[in-house]
Amino acid sequence: MNFHSTRSAADLVKLPDAILAGLAPDGGLYVPDRFPQVDPSQFEAVPPWQVGARMLAPFFQGESLEPELADICREAISFPLPRVATSDPNLSILELFHGPTAAFKDVGARFLAACLERLHSDPVPTVMVATSGDTGSAVAAACAERSGLRVVILYPEGGVSPRQEHQLTCWGDNVLSLRIRGSFDDCQRMVKESFLDRDLQSQVPLTSANSISVARLLPQMIYYAATSLDYWRETGEKANFIVPTGNLGNALAGIWARRLGMPIDRFALATNANATISRFLDTGEWEPGKTIATLASAMDVSNPSNMERLRHLYPSFEEITGQAWAISVSDEQISEAIVEADRTLGQELCPHTATAYVAYKALRTENPDHDPECHWIALATAHAAKFETIVEPLVGRPVEVPPALADILHRPTHRVDLPASTQALKQALLDWPR
Numbered sequence: 001m002n003f004h005s006t007r008s009a010a011d012l013v014k015l016p017d018a019i020l021a022g023l024a025p026d027g028g029l030y031v032p033d034r035f036p037q038v039d040p041s042q043f044e045a046v047p048p049w050q051v052g053a054r055m056l057a058p059f060f061q062g063e064s065l066e067p068e069l070a071d072i073c074r075e076a077i078s079f080p081l082p083r084v085a086t087s088d089p090n091l092s093i094l095e096l097f098h099g100p101t102a103a104f105k106d107v108g109a110r111f112l113a114a115c116l117e118r119l120h121s122d123p124v125p126t127v128m129v130a131t132s133g134d135t136g137s138a139v140a141a142a143c144a145e146r147s148g149l150r151v152v153i154l155y156p157e158g159g160v161s162p163r164q165e166h167q168l169t170c171w172g173d174n175v176l177s178l179r180i181r182g183s184f185d186d187c188q189r190m191v192k193e194s195f196l197d198r199d200l201q202s203q204v205p206l207t208s209a210n211s212i213s214v215a216r217l218l219p220q221m222i223y224y225a226a227t228s229l230d231y232w233r234e235t236g237e238k239a240n241f242i243v244p245t246g247n248l249g250n251a252l253a254g255i256w257a258r259r260l261g262m263p264i265d266r267f268a269l270a271t272n273a274n275a276t277i278s279r280f281l282d283t284g285e286w287e288p289g290k291t292i293a294t295l296a297s298a299m300d301v302s303n304p305s306n307m308e309r310l311r312h313l314y315p316s317f318e319e320i321t322g323q324a325w326a327i328s329v330s331d332e333q334i335s336e337a338i339v340e341a342d343r344t345l346g347q348e349l350c351p352h353t354a355t356a357y358v359a360y361k362a363l364r365t366e367n368p369d370h371d372p373e374c375h376w377i378a379l380a381t382a383h384a385a386k387f388e389t390i391v392e393p394l395v396g397r398p399v400e401v402p403p404a405l406a407d408i409l410h411r412p413t414h415r416v417d418l419p420a421s422t423q424a425l426k427q428a429l430l431d432w433p434r
């Protein structure tokens with residue numbers, strides 16, 4: 001299948017080129033040129049990776065990666081994605097945090113790494129990613145186990161939690177962790193400028209792993225598909241999802257899965273205080289402001305880039321408002337929700353997942369179309385133990401660390417400190433032994 005930019009359908013590219021390029025040359029984001037339709041009744045009760053191999057086959061058709069797709073899916077989704085009941089019969093939780101770095105980003109990062117390693121591009125590009133937390137560690141973990149890949153991570157000094165920093169710096173020789181004396185915005189600027197540096201690119205070819213990559217979006221459809229198919233077989237009904245949202249990558253994958261014909265009815269989006277999406281759905285005005293720092297820091301995004309893909313798919317305001325309901329959640333509501341979910345649901349929620357719980361309660365009181373019998377599946381995007389400095393004081397006890405995360409936290413760390421200078425970054429890349 002071909003892909004093209006959200007800004008022009010003139011230039012068609014193949015999936016491998018869309019993966020390697022990251023962003024389209026005109027600054028747009030790659031989208032598939034059509035959405036093949038699936039028939040849910042044709043899917044058997046098989047593990048999620050098999051659902052993925054089948055659902056994604058049309059996107060890989062005719063590509064060098066086509067015969068590898070099943071292996072790529074199996075390697076990417078090498079951990080369970082359970083849906084667990086809560087004490088509220090109308091709410092269940094889809095736990096996406098059983099991967100190596102305890103956040104849903106493991107799914108996309110592992111799929112991307114599995115594709116990159118198999119693309120056999122010569123020379124193999126270096127994956128470069130600026131991170132404010134979960135993306136960098138998921139990408140590093142996914143690439144570290146593949147000796148053919150190299151990855152450079154930039155993160156802001158003082159901008160990540162101690163556990164997140166450990167997860168960014170505990171990998172092997174093929175991961176270079178750079179702590180930048182600057183902000184996350186500085187890190188992003190340095191990455192962008194490096195991509196434009198032809199001299200650097202001729203010596204150290206670069207590729208991106210940020211959340212606009214199609215190789216991260218496509219596999220994120222898998223857990224929506226597998227979960228909705230299970231739910232539909234069990235109840236005869238379509239599934240409704242509540243998605244904690246920052247850059248809209250996770251939610252967009254769900255909307256794409258519904259577009260393919262998976263048995264999904266409604267989406268509710270929960271943002272933190274960065275309220276650009278809910279404001280837009282209320283008023284039609286797209287007004288990204290200054291980014292606000294919140295307790296759900298992985299969602300601190302005021303200009304969600306995947307909105308461009310959603311608007312491409314649903315150009316009119318009427319269409320787009322029909323796709324999802326949205327709410328913005330304050331830090332105070334996040335804290336209250338963590339306490340309440342612990343006491344009443346028996347669930348330890350991370351601050352991101354807590355926004356979905358606030359949305360669930362609001363759906364029942366504020367949404368005029370709400371059907372009280374409606375069952376919602378809230379996505380748990382990270383394990384509470386990743387954000388222990390927030391969650392532990394609220395629940396009043398230590399949060400148990402899952403085994404994969406505990407394993408990472410025992411490893412030694414290596415990092416290089418750099419000023420917020422693109423020239424210094426270039427030198428570090430040229431000096432890094434190949």
Ligand SMILES: *Cc1c(COP(=O)(O)O)cnc(C)c1O
Pocket residue numbers: 103104105134135211244245246247248249250251298299352353381382
């Ligand atoms: C990245 C992240 C999000 C937001 O996902 P988007 O795809 O940017 O909307 C939510 N929760 C956690 C824990 C994350 O790491």
